[in-house]
Amino acid sequence: MFDVIVIGGGMIGLAFALELSQKKNCSIAIIEPNTCNPPINDSFHSRVSAITPSSHEYLVSLNIWNNIKRKKAFVATKVWDQNSHGHLNFHAEDEGMDQLGFIVENDLIQSALFEAIDSSKITIINAKLDSLLKTDIGYTVTLDDESNLSCNLVVGADGSQSKVRNLVAIEVTERDYDQKAIIANIVSEKPLENTTWQRFLSDSIIALLPLSENKASIVWSCRSGLADELMELDIDDFNQSLSEVVEYRFGKLILESKRKVFPLVERSAKGYTLPNLALIGDAAHNIHPLAGQGANLGFSDAKELNRQLLENDDKPLGENLVLRKYARARRLDNELMAKTMTGLDWIYKENNEPLRWLRGFGMNLIDDSPMIKSFFQKQALGKSIK
Numbered sequence: 001m002f003d004v005i006v007i008g009g010g011m012i013g014l015a016f017a018l019e020l021s022q023k024k025n026c027s028i029a030i031i032e033p034n035t036c037n038p039p040i041n042d043s044f045h046s047r048v049s050a051i052t053p054s055s056h057e058y059l060v061s062l063n064i065w066n067n068i069k070r071k072k073a074f075v076a077t078k079v080w081d082q083n084s085h086g087h088l089n090f091h092a093e094d095e096g097m098d099q100l101g102f103i104v105e106n107d108l109i110q111s112a113l114f115e116a117i118d119s120s121k122i123t124i125i126n127a128k129l130d131s132l133l134k135t136d137i138g139y140t141v142t143l144d145d146e147s148n149l150s151c152n153l154v155v156g157a158d159g160s161q162s163k164v165r166n167l168v169a170i171e172v173t174e175r176d177y178d179q180k181a182i183i184a185n186i187v188s189e190k191p192l193e194n195t196t197w198q199r200f201l202s203d204s205i206i207a208l209l210p211l212s213e214n215k216a217s218i219v220w221s222c223r224s225g226l227a228d229e230l231m232e233l234d235i236d237d238f239n240q241s242l243s244e245v246v247e248y249r250f251g252k253l254i255l256e257s258k259r260k261v262f263p264l265v266e267r268s269a270k271g272y273t274l275p276n277l278a279l280i281g282d283a284a285h286n287i288h289p290l291a292g293q294g295a296n297l298g299f300s301d302a303k304e305l306n307r308q309l310l311e312n313d314d315k316p317l318g319e320n321l322v323l324r325k326y327a328r329a330r331r332l333d334n335e336l337m338a339k340t341m342t343g344l345d346w347i348y349k350e351n352n353e354p355l356r357w358l359r360g361f362g363m364n365l366i367d368d369s370p371m372i373k374s375f376f377q378k379q380a381l382g383k384s385i386k
Contacts (some may be wrong), residue, residue: 002029003317005141005151007129007164009036011106011295012281013157014113016302018062021121023310026317028121029149031141033128037114038107040069045105046185046257048209048217049295050074050196052101058299059109067112072210073099076195082202103196103209103217106295125149129158132167138276138318153318154277155305160267162283168274175266177288180227182220184259185211186242189251192216199246206245215256218242221264221288231261264288268335272327276318278305285334297334304329 004020006013009032017028030036051059051071059065077100079088092100117124127143138152156164165172192210199206204222211217220242222230230238235255243253268285272278281298305326312322 002027002123002149002151004028004153004155005139005149006030006155006157007141008032008156008158008162008281008283009034009114009124010157010159010281011110011113012298012302013155014110014117015058015062015299016155016157016280016305017122018064018113018116019302019306020309021118022062023306024313027123029123029125029151031125031127031129031143033126033144035126036117036124037111040107040111043257044070044185044211044215044217045107046183046217046260047106048103048211049106049109050101050209050293051104051109052293052296053097053099055296055299056102058303062113062116064109064112064116067115068104068108069112070108070211071102071104072194072212073102074194074196074210075099076193077198078195079198079200081200100196103211105211109295129163129167132164134276152276152316153309156277156279156283157281157302158283160265160282160286162279164277165269165279165283168277170274170279171270173268173270177264177266178224179221179264180224180261181264182222182227182230182259182261183218184255185215185217185257186253187256188214188216188253190214190249192250197246197249201245204245206242208246208250218253220245224263227261231259272331273320273323275320275323278323278326280305284330287334300333301326301330 003026004017006017006028009030013030013032014036017030020026021028056065059068075092075098077088077090090100092098125143127145127147129141130144131142132154133140133142135150138150139154141149141151141154143149154164156162158164186208191213192208194210196210197208203226204220207219208216209219220227220230230241233241238259239252239254243251246253266287269279269283272284280301282294284301285297287294287297308322308326308329309317312319312325315322
């Protein structure tokens with residue numbers, strides 16, 4: 001019998017379990033079929049997150065930040081538009097900060113979280129979830145080796161294709177963008193200036209996230225047909241196309257890793273909770289990668305769920321009213337971010353002349369208005385998330 005069983009041992013599931021074990025005396029199991037401790041190579045991994053100050057503070061509070069072996073601070077974010085004269089420039093100095101955030105490889109965050117796990121408080125079980133059965137006090141969890149575990153609270157942190165969500169029949173709304181994201185690591189001829197860069201094009205959006213002075217992770221979000229064409233290009237032709245879409249601002253860009261591609265779909269669970277069960281991270285919601293906010297939203301879910309459990313420590317673990325407080329606290333932020341990304345995606349896909357002019361005017365208006373720009377920057381920094 002466990003107090004809490006977390007399904008999913010990725011970044012968000014590990015963070016939730018680690019914080020709970022640090023602050024509450026309870027028994028916790030993490031169910032994960034793959035390794036929770038990914039191997040770390042000398043070369044950069046291409047799956048990265050843009051960690052906001054809010055998420056940075058959270059990871060510091062878990063005492064794992066200094067154990068993340070590589071992280072690149074960025075002090076500015078610059079956005080420019082192919083089809084208008086519009087541009088946006090955000091800088092840490094505008095908010096009196098040392099940096100706007102950090103680009104960190106997901107595997108390094110996960111590895112640091114894993115290393116902080118106390119095996120006397122958290123049991124990691126390498127198995128797949130098979131079924132869930134509701135009981136009077138919580139759930140019976142059956143694994144693929146036919147073993148049964150019981151708990152008061154199940155936390156689904158098992159990603160966008162969440163089996164927890166499917167087994168308990170929580171419905172999902174989906175929006176297929178008919179787009180794919182190409183991710184890879186590149187080397188640039190000119191320095192990236194400790195800046196994240198985004199350029200909006202007629203048929204795609206390209207983002208460069210700095211890993212070092214001359215290396216970056218790219219996220220190239222394209223309509224599906226274009227993504228397929230780009231994936232078929234040989235390396236030299238892809239390098240040329242990539243360099244051209246950012247106007248050779250960084251000189252020649254050269255692939256340093258394999259290209260990976262995945263479809264872009266926005267998903268939102270219609271409910272985040274049931275009695276004795278909660279969803280966090282991509283199991284509850286996943287959004288367009290336009291602003292790199294996915295991991296940050298997930299960490300905010302983990303933090304908020306723990307806050308509600310700890311503030312209501314006098315109530316039974318898994319109490320529905322407590323879990324619903326978590327859901328109410330997080331749904332607005334998550335859905336606002338999702339709808340904002342969908343809206344931005346639509347605005348930049350439409351390329352008729354009046355809208356192009358309006359788009360450029362709006363970007364420059366924001367850039368020239370310190371108060372408006374500060375508002376948008378605070379949203380991106382996660383300052384609205386308590």
